[in-house]
Amino acid sequence: MSLTKAERTVILSMWDKISAQADAIGTEALERLFASYPQTKTYFPHLDLRPGSAHLRVHGAKVVAALGDAVKSIDNIAGALAKLSELHAYILRVDPVNFKLLSHCLLVTVASHFPADFTADAHTAWDKFLSIVSCVLTEKYR
Amino acid sequence: MVHFSAEEKTAVTSLWGKVNVEEAGGEALGRLLVVYPWTQRFFDNFGNLSSASAIMGNPKVKAHGKKVLTSFGDAIKNMDNLKGAFAKLSELHCDKLHVDPENFRLLGNVLVIILASHFGKEFTPSVQAAWQKLVAGVATALAHKYH
Numbered sequence: 001m002s003l004t005k006a007e008r009t010v011i012l013s014m015w016d017k018i019s020a021q022a023d024a025i026g027t028e029a030l031e032r033l034f035a036s037y038p039q040t041k042t043y044f045p046h047l048d049l050r051p052g053s054a055h056l057r058v059h060g061a062k063v064v065a066a067l068g069d070a071v072k073s074i075d076n077i078a079g080a081l082a083k084l085s086e087l088h089a090y091i092l093r094v095d096p097v098n099f100k101l102l103s104h105c106l107l108v109t110v111a112s113h114f115p116a117d118f119t120a121d122a123h124t125a126w127d128k129f130l131s132i133v134s135c136v137l138t139e140k141y142r
Numbered sequence: 143m144v145h146f147s148a149e150e151k152t153a154v155t156s157l158w159g160k161v162n163v164e165e166a167g168g169e170a171l172g173r174l175l176v177v178y179p180w181t182q183r184f185f186d187n188f189g190n191l192s193s194a195s196a197i198m199g200n201p202k203v204k205a206h207g208k209k210v211l212t213s214f215g216d217a218i219k220n221m222d223n224l225k226g227a228f229a230k231l232s233e234l235h236c237d238k239l240h241v242d243p244e245n246f247r248l249l250g251n252v253l254v255i256i257l258a259s260h261f262g263k264e265f266t267p268s269v270q271a272a273w274q275k276l277v278a279g280v281a282t283a284l285a286h287k288y289h
Contacts, residue, residue: 028267035267036274051267104251108258108270115259120176120194123255127177 001132007125008074014117014126015071018110022068025109026060032105040098063102070133081136089140096141099134106130144279146221146272153272157261158218166260167211168204170253172197178248184241210249217280224283232287243285250277 003011018025031051034041047055066084073080088094107126111118118126146154175182176194185191188202197203213231220227235241254273258265 032267032270035271104254107255108265111255112258112262112265115262118259120173120198123173124177124194 001128001135003074003125003128003132006121007128010122010125011071011074011129014110014114014122015068017114017117019064019068021113022064023057023061025106025113026062026064027057028060029102029106029109030056030060030063032108033102036105037098037101040101043092043094043098067106067133070129070136074129077132078136078139081133085137085140088137093141096134096138099137103127103130103134144221144224144275144282146275149268150272150275151221153269154218154221154276157257157264157269157273158215161257161260163211163215164204164208166253166256167207167209169198169207169256170249171207171210172200172203173252173256174245174249175203177252181245181248184239184245211253214253214280217276217283221276221279224279225286228280228283229287232284235284236288243281243288246281246284247278250274250281253277 030049034049041049044059047053047059049056066081069080070077078085107123107130110126111123175185175191175197182188182191185202185206188200188206190196190200191203216227217224235243254270254277257273258270261269
């Protein structure tokens with residue numbers, strides 16, 4: 001699965017708007033993840049995950065920054081996220097099912113903030129992009 | 143069995159009251175077919191599904207989407223007994239329609255995304271959580287009679 005030219009264009013054009021609110025979007029996506037899928041909190045016993053917490057903001061910002069790296073190297077996402085891929089495989093070992101859950105919450109967040117931009121085609125592009133990111137992050141698992 | 147708290151029921155029903163079922167149904171089914179094109183396998187007789195705009199404008203997609211979401215409205219009236227409410231539909235989807243239950247999960251999540259885009263800030267994390275519980279409950283209920 002790879003992104004078409006049109007899909008890359010959609011993502012790049014929306015990214016400016018998204019990165020302008022990067023921290024808020026990352027934080028909100030995580031809040032949604034922990035509210036809808038409380039089992040995902042088991043990966044963060046060391047953090048204060050209550051809505052509004054500084055930990056949540058810092059981590060949300062990290063997640064969106066990483067997505068930004070992938071967007072900036074959209075032709076070579078595997079290269080851009082190589083280090084993160086190793087981190088997830090050898091240190092974090094987050095079960096692969098959870099990438100779908102976070103991806104879904106990111107889509108919900110983007111849809112709620114940018115409804116006019118989030119057309120069916122944009123929805124497809126983002127769903128694909130996040131699937132590719134998830135694949136890259138789990139590809140060294142075994 | 144899924145149990146909904148009073149808050150969760152309120153989160154669902156208060157939002158549902160503001161949903162245009164015809165519009166949202168068409169949008170939900172349309173997006174399912176656009177974003178996950180393999181789901182088109184169930185709709186060979188729907189005519190032109192060749193592009194996002196063809197799908198989103200297709201009258202058969204809109205009509206069927208309305209039917210599906212109207213049925214979802216019945217779920218909301220029976221949140222305490224989803225399995226009972228969907229028993230017959232479950233048999234239909236297994237025996238006659240041959241639909242993989244994974245498709246119910248996909249459609250449920252597309253519906254959640256559409257609600258987010260319609261309601262914006264109002265679709266808070268806790269409102270979303272109630273809806274995720276509902277769509278998961280509906281998907282499970284629809285799969286319950288499979289054999």
